[in-house]
Amino acid sequence: MHLSSDELILWQHGFFKLNATIVTTWALMLVLVVGARLITRKLASDVHISRWQSLLEIIVVTIRKQIEEVGLSHSEKYLGFLGTLFLFIALSNLCTIFPGFEPPTGSLSTTAALALCVFVAVPMFGIAESGLSAYLRSYTKPTFIMLPFNIISELSRTLALAIRLFGNMMSGTMILGILLTITPFIFPIVMSMLGLLTGMVQAYIFTILATVYIAAATRARQEAED
Amino acid sequence: MLIDWFTVVAQAINFLILVWLLKRFLYQPILNALDAREQRIAAELADADAKKAEAQTEREEFKRKNDEFDGQRTELFNQVTIDAATERQRLFDAARKDADSLRTKQQDTLRSEYQNLNEEIARRTRAEVFAIARQALTDLAGSSLEERMVEVFVQRLHELDVEEKKKWALESSSATVLVRSAFDLSTAQRTTIEGAVKAMLTAETQVKFEMVADLVSGIELLMQGKKIAWSISDYLVSLEKGAGELLKEKAKPEAKTEPKPETKSR
Structure with a gap:
C-alpha cells in the first residue's frame, strides 16, 4: 500500500519518470479536452441546443456566476484558470467511483502544483489588474508592520490549499482501502459515496479559495475605483 | 517524501496546458455561443420591439383610417339619406303633380263628357219633345x-x-x-x-x-x-x-x- 500515486512509477529515465499521477492526469486532460472539443465542435447559437451543449453552458455559466458573486467583476479573465481548476479537481475526485482509480488530487505533488499555480497566479492577476506598486503596497496594509504577516499568510494559505485537498483525497482513498479489507460489502459503497461528496466539496472549496485570493489581490484597483 | 518535485513541475505544466486547451476548446466557444445567442435574442427582441412599435403605429394608423372611414361613411350615409329624402320628395311632388294633372284632365274629360252627355240628353229630350209636339200638331x-x-x-x-x-x-x-x-x-x-x-x-x-x-x-x-x-x-x-x-x-x-x-x- 502506498500513500501517493507518485510512488507508482511506470517508466523512468534518469530524472524523468512517468508515474501514475502524471498518467492519470493526462488521461483526465484527454477526457476533458476531447469531450469539450466534441461538444463545442457543433455549437449552436440558436434557441434550440443539444443536451451536451446545454450541460457545458450550465457549468460554464455557473462557474462564471460564482466568480462574479465572490467579487471579481470581469469574470471572463479568470474563467480559464479558475474554471479549469474546478473542472480538473472535480473530475479527478469524481473518477474515484471507478475501482482502482487513484485520483491525481490524492497526490501531494499535484495539490502542491495546483497550490503553486494559485500562488503564482494571485500576484500575476493582482499586478495585471492594479499594477506592481499598488499590488506590493497591498502587503503593507493596513500598516507596514503587517508586511511579514501578510507574506506568511500568503505562504501558509498556499500550503493549506495543497495540504487540505491532498489530506481529504488521500484520506478518502486510504479509508476506502482499509475498509475494503475490514468490511468488503456495503460499507465501502457508502464511504465511496461520501468520498464523492467530499471530493466535490473540496473542488468547490479549492476553487472558491483561489477566487477569493485573486479577488483580494485585485481589490486594490477596485478600491481606487470606488 | 510525499512531494516529488519532478511530478510537481510536471503537474504544474500539465495544468497550465489544460488551462490553455480548455480556454481554446471549451470556454471561448461556449462564451462565444452564449454571446451570439444573447445578441441574437437581443436582436430578436429589438426586432420584436420595432415590429411591435410598427404594429402599434400601423394599428393607430388603421384605427385613425377606420375612424375616418366611419366618419366618411356616416357623412355619406347622411348625405345619401338627405339626397334620397329630397329625391323622394321630388318624385313624390312630381307624381302628385302628374296625378293632379291627370286628375284635372280626367275631371275635365269627365266634365266635358258630362256636359256633352247633358247637352246630348237635353238635345235629344228637346228633339223628342219637339218631335212629339210636331207629331201631335201634325196629327191635329x-x-x-x-x-x-x-x-x-x-x-x-x-x-x-x-x-x-x-x-x-x-x-x-x-x-x-x-x-x-x-x-x-x-x-x-x-x-x-x-x-x-x-x-x-x-x-x-x-x-x-x-x-x-x-x-x-x-x-x-x-x-x-x-x-x-x-x-x-x-x-x-x-x-x-x-x-x-x-x-x-x-x-x-x-x-x-x-x-x-x-x-x-x-
Missing part, C-alpha cells in the same frame, strides 16, 4: 186649323205697319214672292194669300207656292232674304232656343262645382 192639323192658319197669316200681312209694307213694296217690284206652307194649300187659300200679298205689295207681284214638311203647321213668305211667317214651328224653335239657353245656363254652375281633390297619400 186639319182643314179647320189650316184655314185658321191661313187667316192668321193673312191677318198678319195686313197688320204689318206702313213702313214695313213700304220696304217690302220697294223690293218686290221685279221679284217673285215664295210662299211656303207645311200643308198643301187649296186653290181658295192660295187665292186669298195671293190677294193679300198683292194688296200689300203690288199687283204685279208673282207668287209661288211651295210645300215644306219641316214647317210645322205654318206658312211663311220669303222674298229676297226677307221673311214673314207664322208657324207653330217658329214657336217651337223659339221654345227650343229658350230651353237650350236654359240648359246651358244650368250646365255652367254644375261645371264650376269641381270634385274635391283626393287626400294626400303617403
Whole structure:
C-alpha cells in the first residue's frame, strides 16, 4: 500500500519518470479536452441546443456566476484558470467511483502544483489588474508592520490549499482501502459515496479559495475605483 | 517524501496546458455561443420591439383610417339619406303633380263628357219633345186649323205697319214672292194669300207656292232674304232656343262645382 500515486512509477529515465499521477492526469486532460472539443465542435447559437451543449453552458455559466458573486467583476479573465481548476479537481475526485482509480488530487505533488499555480497566479492577476506598486503596497496594509504577516499568510494559505485537498483525497482513498479489507460489502459503497461528496466539496472549496485570493489581490484597483 | 518535485513541475505544466486547451476548446466557444445567442435574442427582441412599435403605429394608423372611414361613411350615409329624402320628395311632388294633372284632365274629360252627355240628353229630350209636339200638331192639323192658319197669316200681312209694307213694296217690284206652307194649300187659300200679298205689295207681284214638311203647321213668305211667317214651328224653335239657353245656363254652375281633390297619400 502506498500513500501517493507518485510512488507508482511506470517508466523512468534518469530524472524523468512517468508515474501514475502524471498518467492519470493526462488521461483526465484527454477526457476533458476531447469531450469539450466534441461538444463545442457543433455549437449552436440558436434557441434550440443539444443536451451536451446545454450541460457545458450550465457549468460554464455557473462557474462564471460564482466568480462574479465572490467579487471579481470581469469574470471572463479568470474563467480559464479558475474554471479549469474546478473542472480538473472535480473530475479527478469524481473518477474515484471507478475501482482502482487513484485520483491525481490524492497526490501531494499535484495539490502542491495546483497550490503553486494559485500562488503564482494571485500576484500575476493582482499586478495585471492594479499594477506592481499598488499590488506590493497591498502587503503593507493596513500598516507596514503587517508586511511579514501578510507574506506568511500568503505562504501558509498556499500550503493549506495543497495540504487540505491532498489530506481529504488521500484520506478518502486510504479509508476506502482499509475498509475494503475490514468490511468488503456495503460499507465501502457508502464511504465511496461520501468520498464523492467530499471530493466535490473540496473542488468547490479549492476553487472558491483561489477566487477569493485573486479577488483580494485585485481589490486594490477596485478600491481606487470606488 | 510525499512531494516529488519532478511530478510537481510536471503537474504544474500539465495544468497550465489544460488551462490553455480548455480556454481554446471549451470556454471561448461556449462564451462565444452564449454571446451570439444573447445578441441574437437581443436582436430578436429589438426586432420584436420595432415590429411591435410598427404594429402599434400601423394599428393607430388603421384605427385613425377606420375612424375616418366611419366618419366618411356616416357623412355619406347622411348625405345619401338627405339626397334620397329630397329625391323622394321630388318624385313624390312630381307624381302628385302628374296625378293632379291627370286628375284635372280626367275631371275635365269627365266634365266635358258630362256636359256633352247633358247637352246630348237635353238635345235629344228637346228633339223628342219637339218631335212629339210636331207629331201631335201634325196629327191635329186639319182643314179647320189650316184655314185658321191661313187667316192668321193673312191677318198678319195686313197688320204689318206702313213702313214695313213700304220696304217690302220697294223690293218686290221685279221679284217673285215664295210662299211656303207645311200643308198643301187649296186653290181658295192660295187665292186669298195671293190677294193679300198683292194688296200689300203690288199687283204685279208673282207668287209661288211651295210645300215644306219641316214647317210645322205654318206658312211663311220669303222674298229676297226677307221673311214673314207664322208657324207653330217658329214657336217651337223659339221654345227650343229658350230651353237650350236654359240648359246651358244650368250646365255652367254644375261645371264650376269641381270634385274635391283626393287626400294626400303617403
